[in-house]
Amino acid sequence: MRGFVRKSLGAAVLLGVAAQSGVAQATASAPVCEPNQSSPAPVARATLFLQKAFAAMKGGNPSKDLREAIGQLSDPKAAAENPIGTNLMLGQAYVLFLQTPGATGIMRRGDVGFTTNPDGVIDIYAAADSAFDVVEARAPECVATAAQWRQQGPWLAVTNNAINALNANKLDSAEIYAKWSLALSDKVPYAYSVLAGVAKARNDNASATKYWQQALKSAEGDTSYNDVRLKTYYEMSTDAVARAEAATGAAKLTAARAAVTALQGYLAANPNDYQTTAALQNMTRMYIALGDTARIADVYAPIIKNPLSWGESTLLQAGVTATRYNKTADAVKLFEAALRNNPYQRDALNNLAASYINSGQFEKVPGLVSRLLALDPNNPDNVLMNAYLYSGLLKAAKTAKDRKLYTDSLVYYKEKSDKMPxxxxxxxxxxxxxxxxxxxxxxxxxxxxxxxxxxxxxxxxxxxxxxxxxxxxxxxxxxxxxxxxxxxxxxxxxxxxxxxxx
Structure with missing residues (x-):
């Protein structure tokens, strides 16, 4: 009955529900998923009903045939004698039933096809999950097939419903949809991200953190989830920063440590230039909250290691951080890199000139001041930079002649700055x-x-x-x-x- 498995997947694709590209495909050397779909008798009858349902899905209503198939597959004899074939077909039938008119996640059992306890209720998402669980546990060669069916149209629809409900602040609905999404496929980060958002909106920080971590784990190693990874680290870090700034004592330290860890992950996920700049500012504040300013260099360590791979705003902020904590040599490297990125970055020109003065590299300052004045000629602060230059030279002067020259120059540029109209x-x-x-x-x-x-x-x-x-x-x-x-x-x-x- 190998052909039926292929046909069932093909029919699902015809419905516009594409299987996930990342799911492993069978190869000539790998075991092939070939469940028995012809015995016992209830399974054979269910196979015929499913074939009719597939045909009806191209333009009709397959609900009746799917109910008949589910009724046959719910026969205890079917699962007892053929657990793999029965449960794979049952999972497929549930997935297809969720795409029929009027189907909902929770339904009356009789309306789905059960003859026993017809007035009871069934969670179809959970039932599909249970059926596929049996297949995955008993037939490793069918794991890929089950995974394809798990991520068909109902999973995509309910995942989007969860995201839309969260965006609309419908927290209860978002939670229900997200848990249904996870019932069908818990290897994808989107539903975890939604549940984290729900928990955060309810001020349940412990649950939010748990779901964020699960989102990161499920996104690990897959570059197609880079956007989710970046968003998750951002949400984790902003939440922890806010808690750290609002708390005191041990709670403040705990939140600040969590924020630093999340911010490090965020930077590693390659945010854009402006996002990185904000992250550096937040990380600096968290080290201050921890009373650990000796580790401020850790804030910009990945940036100074390879400065040309970062944007000008990031380099500028890293340089400002280094300057603030008297890491002048680091500041020089970072501001120089910012100017290699953008030779006309006026803040980098200004800060690099000041860093050269502070580090005694006076000969490099006049050229930077000239570049500043070419961009910003009516700013007295740019003229005043020359006064700072001569103040630095004056402190280092060895002779009376030099001291007079530098004093006169300092006074000249100070007065020139003061008199600008x-x-x-x-x-x-x-x-x-x-x-x-x-x-x-x-x-x-x-x-x-x-x-x-x-x-x-x-x-x-x-x-x-x-x-x-x-x-x-x-x-x-x-x-x-x-x-x-x-x-x-x-x-x-x-x-x-x-x-x-x-």
């Missing part, structure tokens, strides 16, 4: 695939009211102008500030600059 600063630089938003404010440091016309250029990583924009800001009263916001359609924008404002 305006200051422009930026509060937002957001990019999508097709649009850029730039926002900030202009401070009028002069003595008369003035309107400032600002002309922006948006550039790619090679320095090519890909879009332009402008904003008339003002009139701005003396010693006052006024905001601006520019939105342009543009792709591949890496940075921005503006013409000197007069």
């Amino acid at each position: 305006l200051k422009i600063s930026f509060s937002e630089f957001s990019r999508t695939e097709s649009e850029v938003i730039l926002a900030g404010e202009i401070e009028n440091r002069g003595t008369t009211s003035k309107t400032f016309n600002v002309y922006f250029e948006f550039i790619d990583k090679a320095g090519n102008v890909v879009a332009t924009g402008q904003s008339a800001v003002g009139p701005v009263a003396p010693k006052a500030k006024q905001t601006f916001r520019v939105k342009v359609a543009a792709k591949d924008v890496a940075a921005y600059r503006y013409r000197p404002i007069t």
Whole structure:
């Protein structure tokens, strides 16, 4: 009866229910699943009813034939004499019945085909699971076939129902659907993820953690589940971070440790640049909560090990973390990598210049300041960087001549910064695939009211102008500030600059 197994799977595919590609297929050297589907008599009769049901599924209603098949297969003689064939066919019949008009997960036994205790109820998902369990335990060669049937249309539908119910905050329904999904196939992470979401919404942290861990375990080793793995680590880490920040004492430490572990898994799952940046910030806060700032370098250890594989925002945040905890040599490496990623990253230019000053690499600073001023000419802070440079040189000076030279230069740049008539600063630089938003404010440091016309250029990583924009800001009263916001359609924008404002 090998042909019937093939035919039954083929009929299911005709219904638009594709088998999972990851399920192992029989090979010439592997045992073939060939259950007996011709004896005893109830099994033989059930085979005929199933064949009629398959034919009806192409355009009719197979419910009657499926009920007849289930009735025959529920005969105790069938399972006693042929447990493998009986239970494989019974599982198939349940899966097909769930796809018929009016079928639900919980039904009256008589409406499904049982003649004994017809007014009792049956959970069809659980019944299908039990039938396939028998096959998998008794016939290892049929495990792949059972797995294909487990992940047919009813599993896909109920899994999607669980996800949709959770998204709609229908927690009870989401839980029911997710458990039905697991009854059919517990080797896939989606239902565990839903149950974790339900538990979290109910403030049941222990259950949420259990289900998250089960989701990760079922996703292990399968790259097609990378999105689920990333989402799971994100949910675990954000939950633990929130609990750590709300707790005190031992509970705070426990949650912080859990958050660090989850964040490490999250980083290993390769989130995007902005997600990684947020994860680094959270991990730093958790080490502080643990009172373990000596291990701050662990936060950016995977990044500094291979900096060119990370994005500019991640590298910048890692460098800021290293700077904050006096890891200047690490900060230099990270900011240098950020500039290799994007030569026009103004925060990386600024922070690298400061790191060079702090590490005594004074000769490297002037070039960075020139690059900063080319991007941001009306920011007094960029001019002031030269004053910091000469302050560092002054501390290292060996002769009176050098001390005078560096003192004069320090005073010159400090006064130049102080006397600049305006200051422009930026509060937002957001990019999508097709649009850029730039926002900030202009401070009028002069003595008369003035309107400032600002002309922006948006550039790619090679320095090519890909879009332009402008904003008339003002009139701005003396010693006052006024905001601006520019939105342009543009792709591949890496940075921005503006013409000197007069």
